Amino acid sequence: MTAVEPSAVPAARTAPEPATPAVVSFDHVTHWYGNVVAVNDISLELGPGVTGLLGPNGAGKSTILHLLSGFLSPSRGSVTIGGVAPWRHPAIFDTVGLVPERDSVYAFLTAREFVLASAKLHKLPDPKAAAERALQLVEMIDAADRPIQTYSKGMRQRAKVAAALVHDPKVLLLDEPFNGMDPRQRMHMMDLLRDLGQRGRTILFSSHILEEVERLADTVQVVVAGRLAASGDYRTIRRLMTTRPHVFLLRSTDDRELARVLMASPAVQGVALTKDGLEVRASDHGTFTRKLARSCRDAGIGLREVIPSDESLESVFAYLVGA
Amino acid sequence: MYNTTVAWITFRALFGRRRALLFALPALILIVLTLGLKSASGTVADWPAIVLGQVGAGAVVPLTALLIGTSVLGSEIDDNSVLHLLATPVPRRAVVMAKTSVATAVTFLFAAVPVLIAGVIAQGGLHSLAVGCFLGSALGAVVYSCLFVMISAAVRHPVIYALAYVALWEELISNLVSGAKYLSIEQWSLGVAHAVSKNTNLNAHLTITPSLVLAVIAVVVLLTYATRRLSAFTVRAD
Numbered sequence: 369m370t371a372v373e374p375s376a377v378p379a380a381r382t383a384p385e386p387a388t389p390a391v392v393s394f395d396h397v398t399h400w401y402g403n404v405v406a407v408n409d410i411s412l413e414l415g416p417g418v419t420g421l422l423g424p425n426g427a428g429k430s431t432i433l434h435l436l437s438g439f440l441s442p443s444r445g446s447v448t449i450g451g452v453a454p455w456r457h458p459a460i461f462d463t464v465g466l467v468p469e470r471d472s473v474y475a476f477l478t479a480r481e482f483v484l485a486s487a488k489l490h491k492l493p494d495p496k497a498a499a500e501r502a503l504q505l506v507e508m509i510d511a512a513d514r515p516i517q518t519y520s521k522g523m524r525q526r527a528k529v530a531a532a533l534v535h536d537p538k539v540l541l542l543d544e545p546f547n548g549m550d551p552r553q554r555m556h557m558m559d560l561l562r563d564l565g566q567r568g569r570t571i572l573f574s575s576h577i578l579e580e581v582e583r584l585a586d587t588v589q590v591v592v593a594g595r596l597a598a599s600g601d602y603r604t605i606r607r608l609m610t611t612r613p614h615v616f617l618l619r620s621t622d623d624r625e626l627a628r629v630l631m632a633s634p635a636v637q638g639v640a641l642t643k644d645g646l647e648v649r650a651s652d653h654g655t656f657t658r659k660l661a662r663s664c665r666d667a668g669i670g671l672r673e674v675i676p677s678d679e680s681l682e683s684v685f686a687y688l689v690g691a
Numbered sequence: 692m693y694n695t696t697v698a699w700i701t702f703r704a705l706f707g708r709r710r711a712l713l714f715a716l717p718a719l720i721l722i723v724l725t726l727g728l729k730s731a732s733g734t735v736a737d738w739p740a741i742v743l744g745q746v747g748a749g750a751v752v753p754l755t756a757l758l759i760g761t762s763v764l765g766s767e768i769d770d771n772s773v774l775h776l777l778a779t780p781v782p783r784r785a786v787v788m789a790k791t792s793v794a795t796a797v798t799f800l801f802a803a804v805p806v807l808i809a810g811v812i813a814q815g816g817l818h819s820l821a822v823g824c825f826l827g828s829a830l831g832a833v834v835y836s837c838l839f840v841m842i843s844a845a846v847r848h849p850v851i852y853a854l855a856y857v858a859l860w861e862e863l864i865s866n867l868v869s870g871a872k873y874l875s876i877e878q879w880s881l882g883v884a885h886a887v888s889k890n891t892n893l894n895a896h897l898t899i900t901p902s903l904v905l906a907v908i909a910v911v912v913l914l915t916y917a918t919r920r921l922s923a924f925t926v927r928a929d
Contacts, residue, residue: 430926437778439926456922459780466778474700476707482775488696489779531775585923 387609390413391539391570397445399431406431408594409526414572418565420585421574422685428594430469433543436572437466449539465532469543469574471524475517479508479527482516486531502530505560521548529557540564541575546580558584561567578682590688605684612687613637613649614656615678616661621647622672630665633659645673653675696782697789701763705797708766713758714797717751717769718805725809739813743824747806748880750833753857755802756794757850760839763790764921765849770841774926783921787840787914794836823887829882830906834876837910842915844924872896879906 392414399407402431407428421429434440435447438454447453454460474482483502487495503512506526516527525548534539542561546554562584565571573583581588582602590598590605598605620626623646627639630648635655640647650656664671677683693872696725705711713835724746767773776786806828809819843849865875872878882902885895897905 369816428875434926439774439777439924441923441925446872458777458783460920461778461780466774468771468778470771470774472772473775474704474707474772476703477700485696485700486775487777489776489781491780528775528867 371428372538374543389448392433392447392572393448394432395448396445397435397447399428399440400443404570405594407435410594410596411445411590412589412596412599414570414587414589416565416568416570417586418561418571418573420581420588421572421591422578422581423574423576423591423597424689425576426549427576427591429576429591430543431594432591433466433572433574436541437464437502461537461656462535463538465535465537466534467525467538467540467545468540469547471521471548473524473528475514476515478513478515479503479519479523479530480512480521482527483512483530483534489533490535492535497532498534498536502534505532507556507632525549526553526557529560534608537569539570540572542571544575545573546575546577550685554580578685582682588686590685592689598684602684613651614653614676615672616648616650617642617644617675617677618646618648618660618671619644620664620674621672624672625667626664626669629669630660633663635659692785692788692793694789697776697781697786698793700776701790701793703800704772705759705793706769709761710758710762710766714755714801717754718801721747721751721805721809722812725812729812732914735878737890737892737917739810739820739873740888740890742813743810743820744881744884744890744893744895745808747802747809747824748828748831749861749877751806752798752802752880753811753835753861756798756832756835756855757839757853759797759801760794760836761843761849761853761857763794763843764840765843766911768843768847768924771926773884773924777921783924784914784918787844787917787921791914791917794840795833798832798836799829804830818888820884820888820890823884823890824893826887827882827884830883830902831876833878834879834906834909834913837913837917838876839867841920843918844920847927869896873901873905876906878902878911879909 369412379581394410394412397407397410398405410432413452421432423429431440435442436449436454438457438460442457443678449460449464452460464551477485480503484495484499487498492498503509506529508526508530511523516524519527525545529545546557550558561571561573587600589596618626627641627646630636635650635652637649637651659672662675725742728742764773767776803825807821807825809857810824814821839849839853842852846852860871861875861877865871865878878897880903881893881895882897882899885893886899
């Protein structure tokens with residue numbers, strides 16, 4: 369993997385701070401495993417809503433989640449959840465839920481026993497009711513009395529999510545939560561997490577699958593080689609990456625004439641006629657989008673469609689990892 | 692201080708693994724050996740003291756405690772299922788106490804009680820040697836369990852370190868270096884057994900007072916250190 373373009377990083381990291389008070393905070397956090405730097409000088413703040421932690425395998429996503437859940441201590445910098453450092457402080461789990469990535473659960477228990485045990489460990493006033501509510505949330509009621517060892521990977525994931533949700537945590541940390549889930553389970557889990565985010569919970573989930581993050585997350589934290597490569601809304605991040613031209617696909621009544629008109633604009637780096645329409649590479653997103661309609665009108669060209677073809681998260685991610 | 696849910700999960704986990712089949716093996720060997728020697732009685736003088744002391748308190752108890760003590764926490768740490776337990780607000784001291792108490796109870800059942808049974812078989816009734824070795828083994832069950840739970844909390848691959856303690860320290864070094872007896876759980880057990888039975892064939896090097904005092908100190912230190920280490924539990928890098 370090549371390094372992130374230095375020019376892209378500072379621009380992308382100027383994404384706006386969350387408007388609501390930060391619940392989760394990383395302040396210049398670094399973590400080493402021996403001589404290996406897993407997380408390198410990361411600062412971020414998260415408030416309520418769903419945040420996707422995106423990065424290739426080995427980028428440091430799990431390390432970030434383990435630092436947040438107190439299962440690793442920062443080698444440098446500070447980590448807080450609700451103002452409290454989680455390291456050596458298990459009481460944070462009164463308000464935090466964790467879904468670890470690894471498939472290891474108490475496989476000899478049924479899902480109902482597992483979730484009920486979690487409710488009791490949280491000392492909930494009515495653990496049975498809380499366990500049933502959590503099992504219902506993940507649609508596991510019907511299979512709840514089977515031992516977990518008989519479950520598919522997706523069902524195990526749902527049982528783990530139910531156990532993490534049983535005390536209705538304010539902060540939910542999920543490490544690759546969609547692993548092994550079939551499309552229907554995945555959709556349901558996304559709806560559940562989205563709903564929790566809308567109800568003011570702070571949800572942070574890691575994934576190396578762009579489509580999952582794009583569909584679910586309000587904001588993304590892109591981690592590459594242990595560094596925070598970008599932070600915020602991915603469309604905003606893309607626009608801040610000013611060293612990269614923005615690619616649009618235009619369809620008009622006269623693509624050839626439109627190409628000639630646009631090439632006169634300093635905001636346009638290049639155009640190409642394709643079978644799908646006119647592909648335009650704009651160096652200045654703002655100027656191009658502001659002037660496009662006026663240029664078409666002045667030239668007497670009917671503009672039918674404007675498609676930003678590299679504003680997907682996949683495109684942003686490809687730029688950031690230099691792929 | 693103590694969490695019954697942790698104890699319940701620990702108990703289920705302990706007997707939910709194939710390794711549980713091994714728990715009864717040392718005790719089974721002790722009983723079979725006792726029956727064999729009983730049927731050939733008279734060939735070795737004072738064999739009950741040797742079997743109950745050296746084999747029972749000196750081998751069956753530490754080996755059973757090793758199998759159980761490293762299972763209650765070490766296996767969960769190895770497969771990371773312990774994360775589900777630690778991702779709760781339960782104080783780490785309560786986790787250590789629950790796991791150690793389960794390990795102690797199961798070791799008592801699978802090691803100390805068989806020593807008593809072997810003693811009754813060997814002497815044809817409940818005599819002071821059987822009672823002494825049983826009480827010594829019960830003390831051993833407590834201290835060994837604390838030690839092996841602590842080792843599980845402190846290091847990866849706890850079985851290796853636990854075996855090193857039993858085989859190298861207790862069986863080799865404490866027999867060669869006189870001062871090492873003060874740090875031998877086996878000698879503390881034999882000290883109690885000797886105080887009750889007054890049987891010199893037990894080969895006890897300590898009296899009951901230092902045995903009990905050192906055992907109590909060891910339990911406190913081991914539980915405190917295990918709690919400290921579990922409080923600083925870290926996830927391994929993939």
